[in-house]
Amino acid sequence: MGNILEQTKKQLDEFYTNMDKKQKIKIGASGLIIVLSITLLMYYLTRPQYVTLYDELNPKKAGEITKKLDEVGIPWKDDETGNSILVPKEYKNTAKAQLAMEGIPGERFSYESMLTNSSLTMTNEERKNRYEIAQTNSIAQTIEAIEGITWAWVDLTIADDSNFITQNKKSKASVFVELEEGYKLNKKQVDGIVMLVTNSVKSLDPKDVSIVNNKGEVLTKSDNGEEFDASNQLALQEKVQNELREDITGFLATIYGNGNVAVMVNAKLDFDSEETSVLAYEPPIKDETNGLVRSMNESNEKSVNNPISGGVPGIDSNEGEIPEYLERTSSGSEYNKNNKTINYELNETRKKLVKAQGQVKDITVAVLINSNILPGKELTEENKNEIIGIVSASAGLDTKVVKVMAKSFDNTIADRFEEIKNERTGITVLKDIPVWALGVIGVFIIGLLGFIAYSIQNRKKKQETERKMSTDLLIDEEFDEIEISEKSEYKKQINKFVEKNPQAVSQLLKNWLNEE
Template sequence: MGKLSEVFAKIKDKVKSMSVGQKIAFVLIFSIILGFIIFYTSYSRANKYGVLFSNLSAEDGNLIKQALEDKNVDMKIEGNTIYVPKEQVDSLRLELAGSLTGGSTGYELLDESSSFGMTDEQFNLQKLRATQGELERTIKSFSQIKNARVHITPGQESVFAKEATPAKAAVYLELKPGTKLTNDNVKSIIALVSGSVGNLPKENIEVIDDKLNLLSKGLVDDEDSSQLIGSLDKQQETKKAFDKNLEEAAMEMLSLAFGKNNVNVTVNSKLDFDAKEKTVISYDPNKVEASSQIIRENTTSGGSAPAQSPLDGNMNNTTPDGNGGTTSSSENITTNYKVGETKETVISAPGKVENITAAVIVNGQLDEATKEEVKKLMAGVIGYN
């Protein structure tokens, strides 16, 4: 430290002994040397790093950053680009490439880019990319999905409805190891994509997995038929449950008389599963006067008139006055009656019993009286009148 102080003291004395011109030259030379040292240091430091990955999404950038920190690797981050020492670029890139998830860019794509100066076609393309990215993010949030890609072909609009073409979409799914998608899962993904894109019918969406299996095959086309089949299956299950309840009730009653293992009962019912609505309108025969209107007219005219009997018209009388003229009067009576009306709407719930048949097998010989008792018992159980 003392030697360094002596050196600075000698330099200081030397500078003091210089002329003004020498001092200026010394300062210039010193500034150039110092600037060169700073430039060289900065250049060497900048040249030390190489690009590991660029254009990373926030998700991928965080994964790579965490991996480098775990390995204690010196790194530099500028925007969405990560730098590491040049000699480590190749090895780290090979090692960490598998960690990238291909993060999707969503609506922030529209926030980052200004629409000023864009054509309509360019803006629609940006919007399409943003929609694809948002769908990919949503699909990747499902527990079975490791990665997803969505490709949308927009529909062509036209002022003529017949010439407009609907949009199409393809969804690629990479599943997590050991997971599997059910048909309902695939239908949910199809509904998600269809609802997020205008004029995109469900039948125009194809879903494939990383093993090239077409997961959406027949799902949309068979949706209506499957609903019908499901409804028929439910009706059959209802009928079977109804028959079984009657069989068990009959078996319980007959087993008391003949023993549990000596009786077998089979019931077959016919149920009407059609929902019916009936409207009945009835009228009250007793009429009620709602309104009445009476119009009377009196007309007087001069001159002679032929004699006319008051009975010539039902509602018109004409009589001569004392001056040789005539006086005419008429009366019009209108009466409105209100008829009472009752409107009743009856809705029949599906499942009405139309017919029931039952067969009973009893182990042993039965006389006619016992057979009649069994018939009466079965009629009571199944509700036969």
Template sequence: MNESILQYWNRAKQFWASYTKTQKMTLLATVLLLAVSIPWLIYYFSKTEYALAFTDLQPNDAAGITKYLDSSKIPYILSPDGKEISVPRSQVADVKINVVSQGLNKNGSIGYESLKDSPFGSTDNEWGVKKLSMVQGELQQMLNSFEPVAGSKVMITMPEKSVFVTPGKEAEQSSAAVVLQIKPGYELDQQKIDTMYSLVSKSIKNLPVDNITISEQNGELLPYSKSNGAATASTLAASQFQIKKQLEQDIQKNVSRILGGILGPGKVIPMVTASINFDKKHSTRQTYSPVIDQKGIERSVQEIQKSYSSDGGTTGGTPGTGQTDVPNYPGASSSGKSTSEEVQNIINYEVNQLNEEIDSNPFVINDLTISVGVEPPEKTNSASLTPDTTDAIKQLLANVISSTLANNGKTYTDEDLLKKVTVFNHAFAGPANTDVPNPTNWYLLGGIGLAALALAGAGGFFLSRRRRSAEEENDLPASSAIEYPTVDLESVTNDNQVRKQLETLAKKKPEEFVNLLRTWLVDE
């Protein structure tokens, strides 16, 4: 046994001594790299990869989820602030489903699911408090379902019920206060805020929108867009600014698309500035017009005829004494037979009556200017953008302005429209080198690099060894090529020794063994 070990040790020493110093250094470096990189790669690819499963957790929710994970023997990582929990990536979906099915993630609120834990024998006051708490919890869960909302707190004040009925007294109204915790980087638009007001108002009996207050965690009030039927000043200003911004962006996109298709992509940079009037106007107008031939339709006709006839008689009063007679007043006399007739026609005509209530447009574009930066076809030669092309661009932009300002009630000449257009001819500056390398797992790249370096070193080592062997073979004299090895048969005492020598020669020097066989065949 010791002789075998010694034999292998001698062979190893001979093997090591056969290499140069450079080859020895390369071999040692390769072995060292493999010894370091292979265990590290095995560790990296076999370790558990965690993925974020829950974020923005309330303390009671985090406690319930971690308790479930411990009981299920699922490994997890809890963030230092206790608001985030990570689980193995392969189990994220299963954990989320199980947590939701068990009602563990309630965002710090308890809704109607607490009814199953409600004991019997509660008093009316206790039940009223629990019911109000459950309603508040349901509202919190509903508000937390909005994407920008990380959490919420709802406080509802309900009017107390009275056993007495007071005739003519209006029912007392409820009120609600809501505090929202907005996620970092998110912002609630006015439409979502109005939706929250409506949801809270419809969820509570006798709760008008005016009795609801919603604010965010920093104390900033989030007002309803139509308080008492009129938009608040801040909401109105934000809405008007958004309309102006959207109009400018739409025109800018259209100009960029049109000119970009003509001059080429990246050759045009437009800038649009609009002036908008948001004054509202309401007017009422009544118009009457005939139906046919400047006449209306006869709706009703009324004809009245009156006739009188008399055969004569006295006129005046009873004669007086003469002293009381009025001078020049006719006295009693006989006038004979008399007749009279009166005809009256009343015709009601129906005419067209048009009642118009006109509300002006929500806004009117008072003015619009467009400035365009154009890169010439040859960047270093601004003259390559011909004046004809520049004039065509200006005319195209003037047409855009004309169609946009068509409803503001003003008339513009071509010269006025061209004054609102600016075309700047200049080569564009190259984009700044702001490329930020993507976050990469440098450990993985380092391990792969070490493994590649080790493989390259091993390949170089064996390649140099083959080259060295080839050089040694080339250095042999030409006569050695025809010298064939022989086996000393005379010094061999038995067949076993001959067989062992032949096996050794075949294993160590197969080419010489073949040449030996050829020699024997030729001799025979």
């Protein structure tokens, strides 16, 4: 058996040795293709077959599932959309069992389930109910994708738009959210959830959406206007104070230098809600006191009384025995009355003014100056008044109190830190050198090093060339001498041999001629 193998190996070696280079390349390429084909075929036949474990997942749920799969050592991969998780077929049941023990991901009825599980015998009412369940679960999954929310539940009451119902009911929505430990939704996030639910349900008013967290707190408010909770108020107040402190500190640092000014700001903000309605009338024509005439009513009234003449009292005028009276004559009277009513058309303006919440009510500022940098280490009254004026102007008109004081700053730690930094970085020597000078020095050093390196390299090349030339010349001379000496020696020996054996030489020449 050993001889057969040895003989076979020897034949293969001879066969390979007798092949030319082109044949060897063809055989090598063919062998490589065969090996790769077998490898790919084995990988395709033995590779794990991945099946869908869960689909329609939000990023948060997908992260929880993949984390648990990594913990139990089950391989997984996601699809192109990133909403589905796939595992090897043989691990599917094990993975579902492991996740079910942790309550992940929580079964929900989806739109896909509604479509795949529907049948022809299903009534319209059943289809409607299944659609509403799928809709609520879809909204809940979307809400769970919001930061800070671990779980969400949605209940919808959708108004029936049937024409047979005379009394239309309003659509309503209730949302329950479970938050992460210590997390609290801000107003923008709550408004975002309200708008999400409102736009997902037909005929749903934002006022009819209520959101409750796992602590039983109602996150939506029924009244109008923006409201700030305690955390938002504190955050806004701190933001205003920090911005004012940074502005004032930076402004004063341009005069006294960085690290020589300390500022403390206390700002009070007004979070009260106030609404004012204004109704104003004004003439439509500018610079006119009267408006356009809308209607006019004018009436005139006149009354005249005629005089009455009386006779002489006595027998002629009055029959009978009547006593006599004095004679009297009454004169006539006249009454005139004019009434004119004009109704003007005026512009009517209605305004509704809502005061913005979070306005600055008053500001108090305390400024501390490092006395070590002041002349005489004291702050004069004039300088103090100047600082108060600058701070009041920069902080705004709401600045109520500004206090300024000069004290010596304790810079021991800062100085020590600077010394350590200089010792480590070597900045002490270069501390007073301008930046442009350091740049010039750096360029000069780099150029000098480059010139030195070039000179050394050029010198080495020159020496190498000279050495090579001298070596070649020496070799040529030696070869010439050897050649001349060898030729002279051979010639002497031939001449000597011919002189001693002339017959042998002639016979040798004849043989050479006959062979030719």
